[in-house]
Amino acid sequence: MxxxxxxxxxxxxxxxxxxxxxxxxxxxxxxxxxxxxxNKFDAQQLKKELENYLHTIYSKELSGMDATLSPADMVELFGEDEDE
Structure with missing residues (x-):
């Protein structure tokens, strides 16, 4: 759908x-x-546009990720700060 x-x-x-x-x-x-x-050319163009769309969406999600994840989630995702 x-x-x-x-x-x-x-x-x-x-x-x-x-x-x-x-x-x-x-x-x-x-x-x-x-x-x-x-045809194969049209499908390739559509694939390119879909990849661009997904790249844009994922980039936006990543740039706003720190606002939606808890501190514990951030540590799990990126690891502990080793400089402490």
């Missing part, structure tokens, strides 16, 4: 020996509607 609670799935579609990746959503009644049809 996506953030809008749509059931989304992928399917490998081959036509005339050419493989593509279909991204579809389930619609009421059990059928589906195609959202995207990707």
């Amino acid at each position: 996506d953030v809008q609670r749509r059931e989304v799935f992928t399917e490998l579609v081959t036509k005339d020996g050419v493989d593509t990746l279909a991204v579809e959503k389930t619609i009421p009644g059990g059928s589906s509607k195609r959202l995207l049809l990707l």
